[in-house]
Amino acid sequence: MSTQDDTDYQNAIETAQLDDEPIRILDDDGTLLSSAEPPALSEAELLEMYADIKLARHFDQRAVSFQRQGRIATYAPMTGQEGSQVATSHALDDEDWLFPTYRDHAAKYVHGADLAALLKTLRGYREGYAIPDDVNLMPEYIPIATQVPQAMGMAWGQMLQGNDDTAVLCHLGDGATSEGDFHEGLNFAGVFDVPAVFVCNNNQWAISVPRERQTASETIAEKAHAYGVEGVRVDGMDPLAVYAVTRAAIKKAKAPTDDERRPTLIESVQYRYGAHTTSDDPSVYRDEAESEAWRDRDPLDRLETYLYQTDVLNAEREAKIEARIEAEVATAIETAEAAETSPERMIEHVYEETPNRLQEQFDELSTLREKYGDDAFAEVLG
Amino acid sequence: MSSAAATEAGSMTERLTLVEGVREGLHTEMERDDRVMVLGEDVGKNGGVFRATEGLYDEFGGGRVVDTPLAESGIVGSAIGLALSGLRPVAEMQFMGFMYPAFDQLVSHAARLRSRSHGQYTCPLVVRAPYGGGIRAPEHHSESKEAFFVHEPGLKVVIPSTPADAKGLLTAAIRDPDPVMFLEPKLIYRAFREEVPQKSYEVSLGEAAVRREGSDISVYTWGAMTRPTLIAADNLADEHGVDCEVVDLRTLSPLDAGTVVASFEKTGRAAVVHEAPKTGGVGAEIATTIQEEALMYQEAPIKRIAGLDAPIPLHALEDYYLPQAVRIQDGILETVEF
Numbered sequence: 068m069s070t071q072d073d074t075d076y077q078n079a080i081e082t083a084q085l086d087d088e089p090i091r092i093l094d095d096d097g098t099l100l101s102s103a104e105p106p107a108l109s110e111a112e113l114l115e116m117y118a119d120i121k122l123a124r125h126f127d128q129r130a131v132s133f134q135r136q137g138r139i140a141t142y143a144p145m146t147g148q149e150g151s152q153v154a155t156s157h158a159l160d161d162e163d164w165l166f167p168t169y170r171d172h173a174a175k176y177v178h179g180a181d182l183a184a185l186l187k188t189l190r191g192y193r194e195g196y197a198i199p200d201d202v203n204l205m206p207e208y209i210p211i212a213t214q215v216p217q218a219m220g221m222a223w224g225q226m227l228q229g230n231d232d233t234a235v236l237c238h239l240g241d242g243a244t245s246e247g248d249f250h251e252g253l254n255f256a257g258v259f260d261v262p263a264v265f266v267c268n269n270n271q272w273a274i275s276v277p278r279e280r281q282t283a284s285e286t287i288a289e290k291a292h293a294y295g296v297e298g299v300r301v302d303g304m305d306p307l308a309v310y311a312v313t314r315a316a317i318k319k320a321k322a323p324t325d326d327e328r329r330p331t332l333i334e335s336v337q338y339r340y341g342a343h344t345t346s347d348d349p350s351v352y353r354d355e356a357e358s359e360a361w362r363d364r365d366p367l368d369r370l371e372t373y374l375y376q377t378d379v380l381n382a383e384r385e386a387k388i389e390a391r392i393e394a395e396v397a398t399a400i401e402t403a404e405a406a407e408t409s410p411e412r413m414i415e416h417v418y419e420e421t422p423n424r425l426q427e428q429f430d431e432l433s434t435l436r437e438k439y440g441d442d443a444f445a446e447v448l449g
Numbered sequence: 450m451s452s453a454a455a456t457e458a459g460s461m462t463e464r465l466t467l468v469e470g471v472r473e474g475l476h477t478e479m480e481r482d483d484r485v486m487v488l489g490e491d492v493g494k495n496g497g498v499f500r501a502t503e504g505l506y507d508e509f510g511g512g513r514v515v516d517t518p519l520a521e522s523g524i525v526g527s528a529i530g531l532a533l534s535g536l537r538p539v540a541e542m543q544f545m546g547f548m549y550p551a552f553d554q555l556v557s558h559a560a561r562l563r564s565r566s567h568g569q570y571t572c573p574l575v576v577r578a579p580y581g582g583g584i585r586a587p588e589h590h591s592e593s594k595e596a597f598f599v600h601e602p603g604l605k606v607v608i609p610s611t612p613a614d615a616k617g618l619l620t621a622a623i624r625d626p627d628p629v630m631f632l633e634p635k636l637i638y639r640a641f642r643e644e645v646p647q648k649s650y651e652v653s654l655g656e657a658a659v660r661r662e663g664s665d666i667s668v669y670t671w672g673a674m675t676r677p678t679l680i681a682a683d684n685l686a687d688e689h690g691v692d693c694e695v696v697d698l699r700t701l702s703p704l705d706a707g708t709v710v711a712s713f714e715k716t717g718r719a720a721v722v723h724e725a726p727k728t729g730g731v732g733a734e735i736a737t738t739i740q741e742e743a744l745m746y747q748e749a750p751i752k753r754i755a756g757l758d759a760p761i762p763l764h765a766l767e768d769y770y771l772p773q774a775v776r777i778q779d780g781i782l783e784t785v786e787f
Contacts, residue, residue, distance in 0.1 A: 140585045140586070140587065140763075140764050141585070141586065141587050169587070188763065190765060191585070191762075191763040191764035191765030191766070191767075192763060192765050193588075193762060193763050209587060209588050209589045209590075210546070210547055210549075210589055211519055211547070242518070242519035243519070245518035245519045245520040245523065246519060246520050246521075246522075246550065247520065247522050247523075247550060248550070273490070273518075273519045274490065274491045274495065274498065275491045275493075275494055275495035275516065276490065276491065276516050276517075276518070276519065280516060280518070281518050281519065282518065346498065347495070347498065351494065351495055351496070352494045352495050408765050408766060410766055410769045412762065412766060413757060413759050413762045413766050413769065413770060414757065414759050417758075417759045417760065422758070424728065424758060425757060425758045425759060428727060428757045428758060429757065432757070432769065432776070435775060435776055435779055436769075438779070439775045439779075443773075443774075443775040444768050444769055444773060444775070445768060446768065446773065447582075447583045447636065447673075447677055447768060447771045447772075447773045448583070448636070448637070448640055448676050448677060448680075448773075449676070449677060449680045449773070449774050
């Protein structure tokens, strides 16, 4: 989105790498750090980023509440992590590809996914995974780290075909860095020097296992060095810092200077406030005080404070944004809840042409539906 | 529960769910044999995402109930090494749909360490994994791919359908000198309770259980599909006077061909019920075994009532995908009335 020169941030990245301190632009309260310069984003761009984070949080709260009401199935909450997700997607150009995990609802939305479609999937309709034609986005990846080599391959393919304006951004979690696919993907990325950016959303917990029990490395970013890939740590709850670092990495991926490598592993240091999914209870494995401490660095609060301090935001604008996003989420919910599905969807798109045997199996099922009625299919255990 | 187990256990029983039966199997075996250890993702403090290991961490400590990094190949590969070192690891795969990264370790190594070393080394390993649909889970959480493992010589494949069997089969699996895939039907983890002996006991691997005696048709099934099959059998008896024999295979590999064939020789008709996709499913193996060994008893084509040859859909449609009582009844009737 931005075409500004990010040399300053490249310098900041290099400096930060020396001491492993995450790069920050805002302090915990949201005030601009005296040593930092804000990324060159216009007022409109800043407000858009703010509105997207606010929408993400509102969506997240609604989704958790809907899951509790039984209106959607298992949901992976993102509160605490929206700032990073929104900022990384803002750093992408439209032609860049995004490989999301099951928690990257906001990243997907910002890069072009339809909000109602996200909810359709949660209602159990595979149709929700359909991607709008002009959006370079993959459906969410649920098996851990499997997207890493694929994202690498997409970046490689773009490079081989001379599409120098296209980079690939791949999300993963801290747990994903334990899987073989992470290492294989990063290793290939280094060997083939592909235009890919891997963003590890280090939210400190892989379900119940803390980051310290996931890897004995001091940081996740340092793993990049083993693969000849650049590694950088950023304060994942500082949206401006995440934007700046990601934007620099995307630009480098597309047009590295002579001494630069294209791929980057960004460790976005953040925290999952809530449960891994609505199926687990974090109080079993972690101390609530820890979660509270991270809330002091909340990405939405920090950006809001910064925007008020710089007069980009005021009460009137905030109210307007709030009304707009509430309406947008409400419409998405209405659309998703009005959606209908049909058993035919089960056999569609399994192959380009449905094989006869599968069609026959489905026809047999249809005959039974006609004979016994759909109620007879409502429960497997009777 | 087998009658032998009930007699052995005397009157000391407790009413457990299937997942509690799994936990009791782990618990009694860890108490009995300090070589037994549990490893996997979230199995320790969190007690497993389905609570199958709840309380074990507190009782046996983090040295025997180990939260590992998130890495299926690492878990199974290291469990193979643990087994080679003389321990008795029970590795948990959080969901069957996530175990494919471990597939190489399972089929290339666990399954053939004995044969590769000409009997010098063995791999007494258990890999537990919840499988199957029907619990409104997200994508990749509802697979039923037991056939992958049944196809691999050297692996045993066990699927309990009752709480008492869960405990007894798991105990036998842990004591078994070969690698055992212990697949748990999560749809019925908490669907019902039954009396389970408190003491440690084994339900032998490789032995099917006749859940319902009958004379008109043999219906073969396992795991979560046992319940709807029994419901269908009751309905058919009430509404059509059809007398089904329901055979719960319990161990898919090695298959209890003796019980399968003996039942068929009695009834002359067969149906197989499984939730896995029809093509290449274990139903095909059972049907062929019957053809090979009891063709002359056959009075009707053998019917497979199975999942579709399509990925199991997200939850809105999964009830259409999974066989349920009406589909099972209809398939059985078609065979009986042939």
